[in-house]
Amino acid sequence: MKIVVQVKLLPSPEVATALSTTLHACNRAADIVSGVAYETGITSRNELQRVVYARLKTEFRLAAQPAVRTVKKVVDAYTTLSANIRAGGLGPQGSNRRRRAESKPIRFRSDAAQPYDDRILSWQHEARTVSIWTLAGRMKGVPFAGFPDHLAMLAKYRQGESDLVYRGGMWFLIAVCEVPQAPLDVDPVDWIGVDRGIANLATTSDGDNYQGRRLARYRRWNARKRAELQAKHTRSATRRVKRRAKREARHATHVNHKISKEIVAVARRTGRGIALEELSGIRDRVRPSRDQRAALFS
Known part of the structure; x- marks a missing residue:
């Protein structure tokens, strides 16, 4: 089981300056590599590396391994884009979003993550x-x-x-x-039923009730703030709307994760399995009013 761990670096001002300079150089180099990949259509990491390797070392002063990692980062970005297009994530052939994605090289922010x-x-x-x-x-x-x-x-x-x-x-x-995954209990002594909802995010057959009032209030508050920003019709407001939407999604994910961990801990301690209600296809089975759509489908 793969788990992502994040640690915070505590660099001195001199080290922080060196890290910043390095990150910016690697991403400028990635932009150059991306342009070459787009113009030549090269998708193989080894072939692309042969074309740009010397330039990365001389023009951007990258050492051997950072140059290799930068090329790999670009190749992975194009692989992800191709997979997203095949899956229909950017719309059908000829859609504006897909046309914009395919009409120019992938660009990297100056502070985009760099693999080591x-x-x-x-x-x-x-x-x-x-x-x-x-x-x-x-x-x-x-x-x-x-x-x-x-x-x-x-x-x-x-x-x-x-x-x-x-x-x-x-x-x-x-x-x-x-991380090694714990063996699956294929023969539980009993089951914990979990009912998912809106007013109550989860209710178990043991009587545990995880209310969603605070999360609902937070969503309504964010909806009002987004509406205020959208009414401004400025580029800055649009950026802030996107940041606020991502923050809300992260918070909701955190709340759901805490609830699921508590239920799993109880099931593991008591040797029981977890039974969830079937909610797939619910969007096709119900016709909510306009006021209910955000609550049901967010």
């Missing part, structure tokens, strides 16, 4: 520091912090690449941990 592998990033778990490559040289002894259980999982199960991320004025490393 074990050759350019090493972890010292006992000291809680990392050694990380930058354009200014190898930065050693950069401290990091995180939740104790996350740090223990990181030390024991981390695998593969880690992403360097700059967000909200702070630096993070995001790593993937391959």
Whole structure:
């Protein structure tokens, strides 16, 4: 089972400057690689690397592994775009959204995440520091912090690449941990029934009731704020609407995750399974009024 662990870097001002310069250079390089991939139609990582490798090293001063990781980042981005198009995520052939996506190279934000592998990033778990490559040289002894259980999982199960991320004025490393999955209980002694709803997010057959009043109030408040911003019809307001919508989605996911963890913990402790009501196709089976649509389908 793959679990993503995030830790916060605590760099000095000098190290933070080096990280920022490196991140911007890697993403400028990624834009160049993306342009080459778009113009030539090359989708193979090895072929694309042969075309741009020397330029990345001379023009952007990237070392061997950062250059390889940058090319891989671009190839992965185009692979994701192609998969999204095939799945219909950008609309049918000829739609405006799909045409815009296909008519220009993929661009990378100046502070977009940059992947690091074990050759350019090493972890010292006992000291809680990392050694990380930058354009200014190898930065050693950069401290990091995180939740104790996350740090223990990181030390024991981390695998593969880690992403360097700059967000909200702070630096993070995001790593993937391959955690062994607990064996599935295929013969539970009983079942916990879970009924999902709107007023009550979940109600179990044990009588536990997880109310959704606070989440509903939060959604209504966000809806009013989005309406106020949308009425301004400015680009800044549009950006703020998108940020607010993402924040609301993250909060709802967090609330649902907490509820599901509590129910799973009870089932595991009592040796029971979990039975959920069948809700697939509910959008086709009901015809809600306009006022009910946001509550039912959000």
